[in-house]
Amino acid sequence: MQYLRWFLLPFSLIYGLVVVIRxxxxxxxxxxSHxxxxxxxxxxxxxxxxxxxSPMTEHIVGLLKDEHKVATLSRGYGRETKGFLLAATTSTATQIGDEPSQFKHKFRDVTVAVCEDxxxxxxxxxxxxxxxxMDDAFQHRAVKPGLSVLLFDYKNLQKPQIILPAGNLRxxxxxxxRADIIVVTKCPAGINENDxxxxxxxxxxLSSQPLFFSSIAYKPLQTLDGASADISVDAxxxxxxxxxxxxxxxxxxxxGQSNARVIHHKYPDHHQFTTKNIVKLADEFKACASQKKIIIxxxxxxxxxxxxxxAGLPVYVQPIGVGFLNDAKPVFDKLIQNYVREH
Known part of the structure; x- marks a missing residue:
């Protein structure tokens, strides 16, 4: 399948030309640009x-929310509504999108809004x-942001950088x-100076673009309502x-590092889980003979x-955060805070 994408290179050239002109x-x-x-x-x-x-958005919101009145603004991908909407604590993913719903669930006192424009x-x-x-708005050129933070997945950065549809670049x-700050994310545990x-x-x-490296910071498991979960995962x-x-x-x-047996129910990004999907998961869980079993x-x-x-099954949520490498978190945070204070 990967090799078949090379046949799409002519279309990538056309798409790339359109984006360059835009x-x-x-x-x-x-x-x-406003x-x-x-x-x-x-x-x-x-x-x-x-x-x-999303973790970077949450990191910045968490950094600023105690001193400033912060609002997040997203497109609201996958929602069934249109136009500008303010999220409520009762808003669902179908109303505002899954990522804004996640933000509101975590930061109940922060304004979370969605709008295509x-x-x-x-x-x-x-x-x-x-x-x-603004979450996921680097290509939204109609807005001229004061500060742009551009993220690159470490693993994908090692691959050829090719525009859609042959590659994955937008x-x-x-x-x-165009970015003000660049962050290489999801760095592996063994990353070294040569990497x-x-x-x-x-x-x-550019000399004006500070470069940071970060990894995924996995946090303790939580219940669906955000409470701490007293549960361990082992062999x-x-x-x-x-x-x-x-x-x-x-x-x-x-x-997998815990040596647990993992049964993965994998669906595409932003997949709207159907009753059939959930019933299948519940049935397999109940049929499993393991004495210690959980859903994550x-x-x-x-x-x-x-x-x-x-209902009645042990369902847990795996929260994640941003872990800056090289003790760079204070430097990154200061860049964000200084920009906001100066403007």
Missing amino acids: NWLYDAGFFK AFDIPVICIGNLEIGGAGK RVVGIEQLKANHDVIV ESFSGRW MTSCYNKLTP DTTVFLLTGIANPVPLVNYI TTEKDAQRLGIHEL
Whole structure:
């Protein structure tokens, strides 16, 4: 299948040309990029799929929320509604999207909004907020953010950087030079200085673009309502893992380190779990003869999980965060805080 994608290269050239022209029209001023008089932070990536945008959004929101009135603004991918909406604590993933639902579930006192048109969304939010954090908006050129944080998945960075449909890039690799900060995410535990230098040489950041490296910080398991879970996973445990995310491999590997038996129910990114999907999981779980068995899902997937078929079963959520390497967290945090205070 991978080799078949090479036959799509002519289409990538056409798509890439269209994107280059579009970006040039924005850069030249033919298409308008709207700047705002409040701090607007954009978090994004060049690739389709997950590079850790949600954990980074949560990290920045958590960093700023105690001193500033923060709002997050997302497209609300996969929702069944349209236009500008403010999330409530009772909002569902079908109403606002799974990632905004996750944000609201975690930060109940923070404004979470969705809108396909980010300019419209910011106009609705700017009067009552000190800073707006846009999730997955690097290609939304109609907004000119004050600070752009661009993420690259470490593993995918090692591959050829090819535009859709032959590759996975939404735009040319040269688009990275629009960013203010670059972060290589999901770095493996064994990453060394040579590996980081190789990433630096591939990214060739500008002198004005600080480069950070981070890993996935796995946190203790929680219940579906966010409470701490007094549960351990070991070699005697059978884990039924339910995922509908872009790249579940790191999570599978993390759980596998415990030597647990993992039965993975894997679905595409943003998959809307059906009753059939959940009943299948529940039936397999009940039929499993293991004495110690649990169900684990991700924070994002938990927002789309129909729990009535899993009632009475031990379902846990695996939270994740951002772990900065080289003790760089204070430096990164200060860059974010200084930008907001200065603007």
